[in-house]
Amino acid sequence: MLGRERIAAETAAEIVISGLLDPMSCWEDACALPDHDAPPVVACLEVAFARVAVARHMFRKTQRAAVAEALCEAADAIVRRSFPDRGDAATDAFYAMPLFEAAPRAVAGYEEPAALPHALAEALLARLGVHPAHAWQAAPLFGRSGNEAGETLRRMRVAAPAEPGRLRLPLPRLAPLFGG
Secondary structure (H helix, E strand, C coil): CCCCCCCHHHHHHHHHHHHCCCCCHHHHHHHCCCCCCHHHHHHHHHHHHHHHHHHHHHHHHHHHHHHHHHHHHHHHHHHHCCCCCCCCCHHHHCCCCCCCHHHHHHHHHHHHCCCCCCHHHHHHHHHCCCCCCHHHHHHHHHHHHHHHHHHHHHEEEEECCCCCCCCCCCCCCHHHHHHH
């Protein structure tokens, strides 16, 4: 079970982010969005980018500063390696840059509204060219993503990153000193 031993921030971020970037889950949420003119693959990608922003918000909200920063750095690395340098014609036309560049920018664009599902839905729909009045239809998707990320984090004990110049040595066993 997760939570018994401390795990590295990179591993914890991989667990949380991989669950949120599941292609089928992103596709299902993209299909639940209000009608839009964006290509389906773009809508799916935008859902994924928004979900990563939600996870980054959860990291900062639920973890100590050093741990949250390590989790966010690991999430950024996962985003950079998860999206290829070339997309298809639809993504190339929409983003006008390679996906590995567009992904971190899109995640950063969703960072501020990530705390509120309705605000995040408004931001996502605006990127897809949908009037923000329809955000009430998409907001529950991001509330659910936040809950999933939060639940996964609660089941883990994330190790604090080692401070530069400071070794983390195990405590000596005291039993031999006391005849044990």
